[in-house]
Amino acid sequence: MAGSGTAHLRGPEALLRVESLVVEYPAKSGVVQAVSDISFDVLPGETLGIVGESGCGKSTTGRAVLRLDRVTSGRIEFNGESIGDASESRMRTLRRDMQMIFQDPVGSLNPRRTVRDIVAEGLAIEGKPTAERDATSSAVLGQVGLGGERFAGMLPRQLSGGQAQRVAIGRALAVKPTLLICDEPVSALDVSVQAQIINLLEKLKAEFDLTVVFIAHDLGVVRAVSDNVMVMYLGKVCEFGDSAQVYENPAHPYTRALLDSVPLTDPDKGFEGPALEGDVPSPLNPPSGCRFRNRCPSVQDVCATEEPMMREVGSGQFAACHFPLKNIARKLGADGRSAVPTAPVS
């Protein structure tokens, strides 16, 4: 069976390694192909950013790693252990080491428990005594910027969105995980609060020695925090590589289109270009060959018949495209826009 390729996978020292992951959901009118044969790895201490439009399979990927969704096929390795078919009791132990935070902070907190108890939830499950739980809770609340006892006795409904996300982050870190999966952790927050939470996550990453998977549709956010970036489209990986390199020289037309769709309000973030037209096709019936072909400015006949494999297009940069873009694609013109139009390698 043709796969998307694993050329971009690195050594066995990866903390998280996902190979040929497939997640499908049965539906009345067929099968939802949410994640279709993707591979990636994250080395210890690294931050991997996952980007793509809504519906591209980002959350499903994160949930599959924690085995919160049923994995249809593929291999997931955490710390060298294959966990794709680990028992539920083994997963409960492993999930302490692999924590996840979500987009809706208030909704992810138990409305009837105090902030102090929510942060200590994981420790309570481990059977730690009350004194230890309270001590850890106070310390962690201080680290997430909610110290001084003022917040400890509050209920989630008394918190702002940003404060609630701080509590959710505290709850995740109280059990000292090694891997933190952040699924659009700032998408629901006011713009002014987003930067505070991003900065907090960066600070905590160092303090807790974390490896991070950071899912977002805001490319500016991902660029700021990620070592590597993985671009997903309709359940597939389009591009994977060093974050700065992918942003400066996107090789996949989809990456380029995503970057060019970023509004020009912040010149560091992107260039105003033709917005990505149309919608992501239905994952019930994805296009043959390259799934991006019906929206791609570089499309050719082969794109309908042959699925492009992941291959190296630059040092440490990989793309699944029959006609990857030249590396001059996003040089700036004098007016601050892309100086060179989208051009495939001939």
Ligand code: ADP
């Ligand atoms: P993203 O996080 O990139 O927006 P998701 O992983 O949430 O994308 O979803 C990928 C695709 O899978 C979408 O088409 C979504 O509607 C579908 N999907 C997600 N969860 C389920 C589910 N439990 N049952 C059926 N379809 C689902």
Ligand code: MG
């Ligand atoms: Mg999502």
